[in-house]
Amino acid sequence: MYETKTTQEKLKLLMKIVLPILITQVAMYMVTFFDIYMTARYGTEDLAGVSIGSSFWVPVYIGLAGILMSITPIVAQLMGAKKKDGVKDAVQQGIYLAVILAAIVFAFFFFGIDWLLGFMDLEPAVNDVASRYIFAMSLGLVPLFAYNALRSYIDALGATRVTMFITLMSAPINVFFNYLLIFGNFGFPELGGPGAGMASAITYWLVLAIAAFIIHTNEPFKSFGIFRKWTRPSLSRWKEITGIGVPIGISIFAETSIFSAVTFMMSVYGTITIAAHQIALNFASLLYMLPLSISMGATILVGFEVGAKRASHAKQYSWLGVGAAVTLSVISSGILYFLREPIAGLYSSDPAVIGLAVQFLIFAALFQVSDAVQAPVQGALRGYKDVNITFIMALISYWVIGLPSGYLFATFTDLGAFGYWVGLIAGLTAGAITLSIRLLIIQKKLASH
Structure with a gap:
């Protein structure tokens, strides 16, 4: 990363950082996307089971993985302040923390998922698919969390094309193992919905191995020696990471879990409604990768400028991100509204499911602008390390x-x-309005100092 002088230069750098992040986010999301899509082609009951399972899995994983996102602003500010010696320790402590978080989540799902599913009035077949899907996914928790720590480090150095390359490989790997394990091709067991979870777990292990190899053998990562001379676990460093990361994680959990809560509440409407709702949510979430990627780019660039004590530059990057996201949201809304019938048809051949999904997609189109504001504003606030009021x-x-x-x-x-x-x-x-007000307050306070 480097200092920019004009608005045009800033927009160019923002796009240079964001485009690889977008491709990365889409590739990462495609793991869940293809789980849902390929399971939908297998059967409605398996689709409903995977939908319920992912509604438990996604908010818990994303919320706790959000803690590791604090590595991005920590490393970005260290680089902006030219304190490169502190980067290695921050990343290593993040990896330690990733393993601990993975163990906690695994224990939670292993001992608690059947108990939690028991509170829902699910058909027995749907309940069974959801339980086995979550357990299979849990086998990939350690590599998934560790990769999140490494990815935050790579992105903080501005090398977002590297994570793009790594993650692009995950989608075809996942589709391949889905093909084998969902449908039972080439002599593999036909597992249905749970096969999608097993395929994802295998994919996470392979992606971690690829990321570790690149960091250990290629510059600029090799010079930091992330995997050499490991420091001892440090509670004080964990406190710094969690002090920033926990509010980030809770904030992300609050946003993602509300979608899961809605899915749970819709269980009273039956399997067809759950399936149709999940189709609309799945495709809308794919389009959400646009503002989310801009949000992550804003965290990197705002954090870099704050570390370099250039408050006016940080402010410009914040609002450039919002403007870019809102502009793209208009396109997203149009796609959801005008192509809603073909989109629903991609997922299912059941006329009842398609008809209901088409109606849900209209509502998905309506919240694109709000998403486009609140996501980059949250990203900018993380770059300022302002996370407590935000959550x-x-x-x-x-x-x-x-x-x-x-x-x-x-x-x-x-x-x-x-x-x-x-x-x-x-x-x-409401989130878009209140978070924007908070960002204005932080920028005004920083400018006065």
Whole structure:
């Protein structure tokens, strides 16, 4: 990374950083996307089971993995302040923490998932698929969390093309093992939905191996010696990482878990509604990779400029990110609205599922702009290391405004299941407004100093 002088130079650098992140995020998301897509082609019950399973898996994994995202602003600010000696220790401590977090999540799923599923009124076949899918996915927790730590380090150095290359390899690997294990091709066992979880776990181990090899053998990563002379685990460094990371993780968990909570609540509407809802959510989440990637790029660039004590440059990067995301959201909304029938048809041949998914996709199109504002604003705030107030705002927006209003619309109006999506729109809009106000306050405070 380097200092820029003009707005045009900043926009060019932002796009240079963001484009590889976008490709990386899409490739990472394609693991879940193809799990859902290929399972949908296998059967409706397996699709519903994987949908329920991923609704447990995604928020827990993303929330805890979000803690490791703190490595990005920590390393970015170290690089901006020209304190390269501290990078190795920060990354190594992040890897230690990744292994511990993976062990905690594995224990949670191993001992608790059947108990949690017991609270849901699921068909026995759907319950079985969800349980076995989550267990299979859990076998890949250690490599998945460790890769998140390494990826945060790579991205913080501005080498986002490297993570793009690594992650691009994950999608075809996952599709290949899905083909073998979901459908039982070439003599492999036909596992259905749980086979998608096993394929993902295998993919995570292979991706970690590729990332570790590149970091150990190629510059600029090799010179930092990340895998040489390991330091002892340090509680003080873990405190720094978690001090920034826990609020990030809770904020991400608050946002992602509300979608899972909606999926759980929709279980009362039956298997077809769950499947249709998941189709709309799955494709909308794919388009969300656009603002999310800009958010991650904003964290890197804002963090670099804050470390270099260039407050005005950090401010410019913040709002350039928001502008770019909002512009792209208009395209996303158009895709969801005008192509909703072909999109639904990609996932299922069941007319009932397709008809309902088409209606859900209309609501998905409506919350694209709110997503496009709140995501890059959160990314900028992480670059400033302002995370505590942010996660409180996220909790209020999604869980105090979004979910309760969704329940009210679903229960006391004729909207039914669609009422929950109206609640999602309300929560995301509230988050976009409050987080933008917080960003303005932080920038004003930093400029005054």
